[in-house]
Structure formats: C-alpha cells, structure tokens
Amino acid sequence: MLEYGTKIVAGVTPGKGGTRVEDVAVYDAGEEAQEKHHADASIIFVPAPFAADAALEALENGIKTLVIITEHIPIKDAINVMAYAKQANATVIGPNTPGIISPEACKLGIMPSHIFKSGSVGMVSRSGTLTYEIAAGLTRKRLGQSTCLGLGGDPITGLNFIDALKMFETDSQTKAVVLIGEIGGNLEELAAKYISEEAYPKPVVAFIAGRSAPPGKRMGHAGAIVMGKAGTAENKIDALRNAGVKVAEKPSDVAELLAKLITA
Amino acid sequence: MKLFEYEAKNILTKYGVPVPQGGLASDPHQSREVAARLKMPVAVKAQVLVAGRGKAGGILFASSVEETERTAEKLLNMQIKGIPVKNVWVEEKIQVKRELYFGLTIDRFRQQYVAIASGVGGMDIEEVASKTPERVIATPINPDFGFHPFQARQIAKRMGYSGTQISELGRIIEKLYLVGMDYDTELIEMNPLVETSDGKFLAADARMIIDDNALFRHQEYRKKLLEGESELSPQEVEAVKNDLAYVKLEGNIGVIGNGAGLVMATLDTIQYYGGKPANFLDVGGGAPSEKTALALKIVLSDAKVRVLFINILGGITRCDEVAKGILEAKEKVGVTKPLVIRLMGTNEEEGKRILTEAGIDVLESMEEAAQRTVEISKTGGA
Numbered sequence: 239m240l241e242y243g244t245k246i247v248a249g250v251t252p253g254k255g256g257t258r259v260e261d262v263a264v265y266d267a268g269e270e271a272q273e274k275h276h277a278d279a280s281i282i283f284v285p286a287p288f289a290a291d292a293a294l295e296a297l298e299n300g301i302k303t304l305v306i307i308t309e310h311i312p313i314k315d316a317i318n319v320m321a322y323a324k325q326a327n328a329t330v331i332g333p334n335t336p337g338i339i340s341p342e343a344c345k346l347g348i349m350p351s352h353i354f355k356s357g358s359v360g361m362v363s364r365s366g367t368l369t370y371e372i373a374a375g376l377t378r379k380r381l382g383q384s385t386c387l388g389l390g391g392d393p394i395t396g397l398n399f400i401d402a403l404k405m406f407e408t409d410s411q412t413k414a415v416v417l418i419g420e421i422g423g424n425l426e427e428l429a430a431k432y433i434s435e436e437a438y439p440k441p442v443v444a445f446i447a448g449r450s451a452p453p454g455k456r457m458g459h460a461g462a463i464v465m466g467k468a469g470t471a472e473n474k475i476d477a478l479r480n481a482g483v484k485v486a487e488k489p490s491d492v493a494e495l496l497a498k499l500i501t502a
Numbered sequence: 503m504k505l506f507e508y509e510a511k512n513i514l515t516k517y518g519v520p521v522p523q524g525g526l527a528s529d530p531h532q533s534r535e536v537a538a539r540l541k542m543p544v545a546v547k548a549q550v551l552v553a554g555r556g557k558a559g560g561i562l563f564a565s566s567v568e569e570t571e572r573t574a575e576k577l578l579n580m581q582i583k584g585i586p587v588k589n590v591w592v593e594e595k596i597q598v599k600r601e602l603y604f605g606l607t608i609d610r611f612r613q614q615y616v617a618i619a620s621g622v623g624g625m626d627i628e629e630v631a632s633k634t635p636e637r638v639i640a641t642p643i644n645p646d647f648g649f650h651p652f653q654a655r656q657i658a659k660r661m662g663y664s665g666t667q668i669s670e671l672g673r674i675i676e677k678l679y680l681v682g683m684d685y686d687t688e689l690i691e692m693n694p695l696v697e698t699s700d701g702k703f704l705a706a707d708a709r710m711i712i713d714d715n716a717l718f719r720h721q722e723y724r725k726k727l728l729e730g731e732s733e734l735s736p737q738e739v740e741a742v743k744n745d746l747a748y749v750k751l752e753g754n755i756g757v758i759g760n761g762a763g764l765v766m767a768t769l770d771t772i773q774y775y776g777g778k779p780a781n782f783l784d785v786g787g788g789a790p791s792e793k794t795a796l797a798l799k800i801v802l803s804d805a806k807v808r809v810l811f812i813n814i815l816g817g818i819t820r821c822d823e824v825a826k827g828i829l830e831a832k833e834k835v836g837v838t839k840p841l842v843i844r845l846m847g848t849n850e851e852e853g854k855r856i857l858t859e860a861g862i863d864v865l866e867s868m869e870e871a872a873q874r875t876v877e878i879s880k881t882g883g884a
Contacts, residue, residue, distance in 0.1 A: 287718055312716035313608060314686055320613040321645040336817070348787075350817040350847060365763025366787075367815045371868065374815075374846070391762060393610050393688075420763055423610040447766035450751075450773045451782075454553070458747040458762025458784040460715060461610070466553075466628050471770075488771050490869055 239281075242345040247275040250295075268299040279303040281337065281346050289333065290315035297326045305346045306332035309391070310460075316394040323396060330396025334459065335388035336366040347388065357382015358411060359496065362402035363418035364389050364425075364461065368447060368489065372418060375493040381500070384411040391459030393422065399429035403438060414441045414500055416492055417483070421448030422462045422469045430477035441499045445486045446474045503712045503723055504551045504733050508591045510708035513685065517677045519692075521705045524593025533574035536592045537567045546573045549589040550582045551733040558582045563595060585733075596706060597699040602661060603627050604675055605691025605709075606682040609642060617641040617649060617679065619657045623694035649679045671703055686716030737800050744796055746785060753778025755879045756801040756810035756839070758794075760785050760819045768813045771869060777876035780807045788818040794827025799835045808882060809840045811875040813868055814847070821845045821853030829860055840878050844871035 240246055246262050248271040255266030265271040280301040284292040289308040296304050297319075304323070311333045323330045331338055337347015341354035353370050355377045363369040366388065373386060387402050389395045399417060406412045419426040426446065433442060449471040451457050453464040464470050475485050484499065486492045505513075511521045525536035526549075537544055548560035555561065560582045564570040574590050581587070601623035609616040619639040622630050631638045639660050643649045655672035663671055674695070682690040692705040717724040726732060730739055741748035747762065751769075755777045759765035762784045769779040781804065785797050801810060814824050824845065831837055843864045845853045854864045865871040 286715065310715045312686055312719075313688055313713045314683070314716065317608075317613060317615065317645050325646070348818060353847075363763070365761065367759075367761025367817065368763030368767050370817060370847070371764055371767070371815050393608055394613050395610075398611060418763070420766060425610060428611060445767070447763050447770060450769040450779060451766060452749075452751065455749045455782075456714070456747075457749060457766050457782050460713075462762060462766065466626065468628060488774055488869055489767050490867075 239345055239347075242351055244344050244346060247277050250292075268295045268301075272299040277301065279305070279346060281305040281307060283307050286310035286312070290319050293319045293330070294322055297322055297328050302328045303346075304328060304330045304396070305335065305337050306330060306390075306396075307335060307337060307348060308332070309334040311392065313392075313394055313460075316392060320394060320396060331387065332390040332392075332396060334392045335390035335395070336369065338385065338387050340385045341383050349386070349388075353377060354386060355382040356384075358384055358413040360384050360402070360406035360409065360412040360415045361386040361418070362389060362399060362406070362415065363387070364391055364420050364459070365418055365447065366391070369418055371489050372416065372445060372492050375490050376416070376496065379493040379497055381493060381496055384409060391420075391461055393461040395461075398425045400432045403429060403432060403442075407439065412440065414443070414496060416496065417442055417444040417478075419444065419446045419474055420459065420462050421446075421451050421457065421464050421471050421474075422459070424469065426474035427477040430474075430481040430483065433478075433483060434481040441496075442483045443486065443492055443495045443499065444475075444478050444483050445489055445492050446471045446478070449475075503714055503717060503727050505710040505712065505723070506549045506551065506589070507547065507708060508549055508589065510690075510710040511591070511705070513681060513710070514678075514705055514708055517681050519674050519677050519681070519705055520703060521708065522593040522596050524591055526589055526591055527574055528578075528589045530571045530575040530578065533590060533592055534567055534571045537564070537570035540592065540594050542566060543595045544570055544592050545595050546570060546577060547591045547593070548577045548580065548582050548587040549591055550585045550587055552583045552585055555582055560587070596696055596704055598696050598706075599699045599701070600697040601694035601706075602697065603630075603691070603693050604657075604678060604695050605689065605693065606679060606687065607689050607691075612642055614645065615643045615682070617643060617653075617657065617675070619661060619675070621661050623696075627691075627693065643679075649676070651676050654679070667701060674703055674705070681710075685710065686713045686720065687711060688713045737803060741783070741800055744793065746783060746793070746797055746800070748800055749782040750804065751779050751781050753780045754806045754808045755875055756780050756804070756807040757813070758783045758785060758797050758801060758810065759813040760787060760789065760815065760824075764813065764815060768811065768868070768872065771872040772811065772876060775873050775876040777872070777879050780804055785819075788820070789823065789827070791823050791827035791830050794824050795831035795834060798828065798831035798837060802835065802837065802839060807839060809842065809875055809878040810837075811842045811844075811871060813844045813871065814853075816845070816847030816849065816853075819847070820849045821847060822849040822856060825853040825856035828857065828862070832860075842871050842875045842878065844868055
C-alpha cells in the first residue's frame with residue numbers, strides 16, 4: 239500500500255508499540271496512535287476471533303473509514319460492529335473484503351495493483367479474485383476503473399450495492415458501473431429495485447456468480463448460500479435484467495458488454 | 503453447522519423451553535427403554551439433517567413399546583435422501599390445537615437479527631412470507647437495544663393470544679432469543695411451535711444452525727463437526743481441518759481455484775460450455791504447495807472425476823507455489839487424470855515454466871481453459 243502511495247501513518251499491534259515496520263511507527267493502542275496522528279482511515283488484518291474488538295477500537299478512536307480484510311468474523315460480532323459504526327457515523331468496508339482501490343491514486347487493500355488502471359468504470363463486488371478477473375478484462379480492453387470497492391463475502395457487510403451505486407452516481411469520474419454479485423441474500427435484488435425506481439442515470443453491467451450452486455450449500459463465502467428458494471443466481475439475474483441492467487453470461491463478457499454501452 | 507433435532511431440543515430444554523417428552527435411541531433396544539417412559543402414541547423421528555425428512559418417510563408413529571422398537575429398527579436401517587439414519591428421537595405425540603412459527607434469522611440489508619413469527623406454522627415459512635406476507639410478523643432487533651420480554655409478549659398478542667397465554671408464549675419466545683444469542687445461531691426456529699388442546703405451548707420441532715465462524719467459541723460442537731458428527735462428508739471434514747472450502751457436487755469435472763467468487767464463476771463457465779462440475783474447492787489466498795497438493799488429493803478422491811481444472815488468479819497467491827503444489831501432488835498422490843491449468847498473476851511466468859517443463863500445459867484464458875476441460879470430460883482425451 240505504501241508503494242502505491244497510500245499515506246499509512248501508523249500501525250497498531252498490542253505489545254509491539256515502539257517498533258517500526260517499513261519505517262512506520264507502531265503503537266500498542268489505537269488511542270495512542272490517534273493522539274499523535276489523527277488518521278481518517280484504518281485497515282484491519284487482525285485474526286477473526288479478535289477482529290471485531292480491533293474494529294471497535296478503531297471506531298472508538300475516531301476512524302471514519304474502516305476496511306476490514308479479515309474473513310471468518312462471527313455474524314454476531316459483525317452485527318455489533320455495524321451498529322457501533324452507524325452510531326459513530328463511520329463507514330465500514332468489509333469484512334472479508336480485498337479492500338478498496340482508486341487506481342493510480344490510493345489503495346486500502348490487498349488487491350494486485352498492476353491489474354487495475356485508472357479510468358471511468360466504477361466496480362462494486364462481493365468477491366475478491368473474481369473481481370480481479372473482471373478488472374483484468376476491463377483493463378485489457380482499455381476500460382480503466384475509477385474506484386473498485388470490495389463489499390466482502392460475508393452475510394453482514396458495512397456497505398451494500400445501493401450504497402455503492404449512490405456514491406458512483408455522484409462521482410464525476412465514474413461513467414458506468416460494474417456490479418459483481420453472487421448467490422445468497424437479497425442485496426442484488428434490492429439494488430435492481432433501486433436502479434429501476436430511481437431511474438439510475440449511469441449504465442450498469444453485472445455478473446452474478448453461482449448459477450451452478452446447489453441449494454443449502456455454502457460456496458466458500460459465508461454469505462454465499464441459497465436458503466430454500468431465496469438467494470438464487472437466477473432470481474438476481476432476472477431482477478437485474480428487469481431493471482435494465484446488462485448481465486454477462488461469463489466473466490469476460492463484462493468488458494465486451496461495457497465496451498458496447500460506452501461507445502453507444 | 504446444522505444441529506440435529508435432538509441436539510436443539512436438548513438445548514431448548516436446558517433453557518426451559520417446553521418440548522414434547524422424548525428421548526434419543528441409537529438402536530432398537532434403546533428405543534424400547536425410551537418408549538417405556540412415555541405415554542403412547544409416540545412419534546419416531548429419524549435424526550437426519552436433510553430438508554423434507556417427513557415427506558421422505560423419516561417420521562413414523564407407534565402405539566406401543568413393541569411397535570416403537572419395530573419402527574425404530576426400520577428407520578435405523580434406512581437412508582433418508584441418501585443419508586444413513588444413525589439415531590431416532592422418540593417423543594410423545596401431541597394433541598395439536600394450533601401450529602405456530604417462531605424463529606430468529608438475519609436481515610442482511612438492515613445488518614440485524616430479526617424475529618419472525620406467524621400464526622401459520624408447520625409450513626415453509628418462506629412460502630407463507632411470499633404468498634401471504636400479512637401473516638408474518640417481523641420484529642427487527644436493534645443490537646443497541648436488544649430483544650426484551652415486552653416485545654416477546656407483543657408478538658404473542660399479535661399472534662392472537664390473551665390472558666395467561668400471552669406471558670406463557672412470550673416467555674418461550676424470549677428464551678428462544680437467548681438460546682440464539684448464546685449459541686451464535688445464524689438460524690434458530692420452532693416450526694411448528696404447537697398450542698396443545700389444553701392451551702399449553704410446545705416446540706414440536708426445533709432447528710438450529712450455528713454460525714460456522716463462531717464455532718471457535720463452541721468447542722463442544724466444533725469437536726463434533728471435526729469428528730464427523732454433522733452433515734459433512736469425510737472429504738468435507740478433511741477440507742475444513744485444512745482450511746479448504748470444499749463442496750461435493752454431482753458431475754465429472756474436478757475444480758480447484760483461489761477465491762470463492764472465482765471458483766463459483768469457474769463452475770458456472772464450465773456449465774456454460776456444457777460440462778458438469780464435480781465439486782467446488784477454494785484453496786484460499788497464499789496457499790503453500792502442501793495445501794494445493796491436499797486440494798488435488800481431495801478432489802481426485804472422487805472416482806467420478808475425469809479431468810481436473812485448476813484456475814488460479816494470483817494476487818497474494820503465488821503461481822509458482824501453486825505449480826510446485828501440483829507437482830507435489832503428482833508425486834505423492836499420483837495424478838492419473840488429465841489436468842487443465844490456468845495461471846495468471848503473481849509469478850505466472852515462473853509457475854508456467856515449472857509446469858511446462860514437467861509436461862503440463864498452462865493456459866492463460868479462463869474461458870479457453872474451461873472449454874478445453876469440457877471437451878476432455880466428454881471425449882476422455884488428454
């Protein structure tokens with residue numbers, strides 16, 4: 239992240255206060271770090287059993303944008319973190335996310351930088367490597383990205399698709415949006431409703447993973463499970479198509495569909 | 503982690519939620535002992551973690567201790583939807599006046615737990631919610647406020663109860679919330695929650711799913727999962743122990759990838775080209791060669807697999823490590839099935855070199871690789 243230009247001002251690891259990593263000072267606690275540095279944002283890699291505590295510590299100490307990379311945080315803990323974030327007026331990205339990147343500007347995450355190029359396509363996704371796959375396809379077709387946001391693969395995440403769509407709408411750099419969803423939950427359906435009801439002004443292209451997933455089985459991500467009939471890929475694809483969104487059949491089709499829409 | 507009906511009922515009993523009198527039996531003789539303590543008739547219920555157990559013949563009735571033993575013997579020798587019945591739960595049949603529903607689940611959009619109640623129990627609650635939403639009472643639970651006894655009583659009233667039944671039902675609802683919170687459930691429900699002919703309430707069936715990510719704080723259940731006492735197959739348990747996400751499917755194309763979304767998309771793409779995936783397997787990020795080798799072993803342990811597609815897009819995952827893992831697997835496990843490998847990302851050149859030198863082709867495009875894999879699965883060619 240430092241190489242990319244992200245201004246990392248401090249690290250927090252209980253017990254490692256006083257040390258330095260890549261010449262960045264490390265503190266034992268968020269309070270100390272914030273007294274000195276007044277950071278706006280933070281990124282958490284703390285293991286799952288302790289991650290929620292770290293998140294609460296960050297929020298308690300004035301962090302307004304919090305990226306939680308950690309996977310396997312219990313649902314109950316995530317629910318508590320989100321409630322506190324709401325109270326603190328802070329934005330949580332994740333958990334179980336690769337983070338957020340505005341190519342050639344800033345990166346708070348673990349995505350491979352070289353795949354992304356600056357441009358006008360906003361990306362929002364529940365996945366990690368699938369996002370890189372699609373981003374690589376966009377970059378190859380010279381469709382650079384304005385910002386790529388990883389919502390995370392868990393059932394409870396800080397942001398949802400509608401939050402991202404709203405932000406992309408008011409972002410002058412973004413001319414089109416790529417939405418990458420998967421089975422489980424109803425966030426894609428709610429996004430489709432939003433796109434339709436608000437007559438969303440920018441073109442949206444989507445890919446939904448998990449058409450081949452059987453019901454009742456968790457496909458890797460904690461949030462990727464079809465419960466009964468709810469959360470199927472078909473439901474999501476239908477809802478999005480009905481809202482005027484172009485839905486790709488395979489990951490590489492996203493760049494093709496987008497290219498057509500943007501030149502049109 | 504799905505709990506068995508008997509596990510859920512035992513927990514509810516601990517918390518003071520009434521359930522029909524009953525007991526567990528793992529052999530017909532034991533079922534006699536249980537039945538001897540109960541009033542006839544009884545229900546004999548196969549303890550399996552599949553949906554639609556009743557329709558599949560997993561719930562039978564008996565009117566005597568002898569009949570209970572014969573019924574238990576029948577069920578214990580059966581398979582319900584392919585799952586062998588290891589235990590039966592024998593309980594008193596109840597006189598039902600009304601079937602209700604109460605459960606606690608998650609509302610992803612609101613980022614909260616939500617309590618769901620309905621005066622229409624014993625049915626698929628999702629169907630009730632979609633066909634007659636007015637018959638479903640949803641109470642979102644604000645984590646800062648919690649869920650209080652007065653809210654439980656409110657729900658009881660809205661379900662049509664009055665007098666002492668308000669508090670009785672309210673207490674049960676309240677307790678179910680406590681169980682859910684204590685056990686980190688992602689779903690807990692009583693369906694049906696029965697009002698008996700003498701106005702009492704009993705949880706006739708109970709379902710609990712513990713959040714897998716919370717198992718580290720429920721070691722008793724984590725142990726059961728790792729010892730095979732859950733719905734997971736032996737391969738799935740081995741995968742869990744080694745931090746691999748594995749789901750067995752029905753087809754003949756083995757799949758390994760890094761990242762759940764990418765693996766799902768890989769399965770979808772295989773299907774798009776007319777192939778049938780045999781499994782889902784996510785090796786996760788930064789997998790060392792041993793983990794990749796184990797992944798190959800698990801996938802190839804399924805005899806149906808005719809060809810294996812490995813799709814790697816390396817961010818923190820290094821393509822050369824993956825390549826080494828594949829060669830390790832070939833050596834240790836002996837890989838006889840054709841491999842189709844797609845490598846892209848960190849150290850892709852080195853990974854490609856390692857495999858090409860060992861005579862294994864590496865492709866750059868995911869779709870090309872998927873197509874090639876499907877061809878091989880149909881023709882068996884290498």
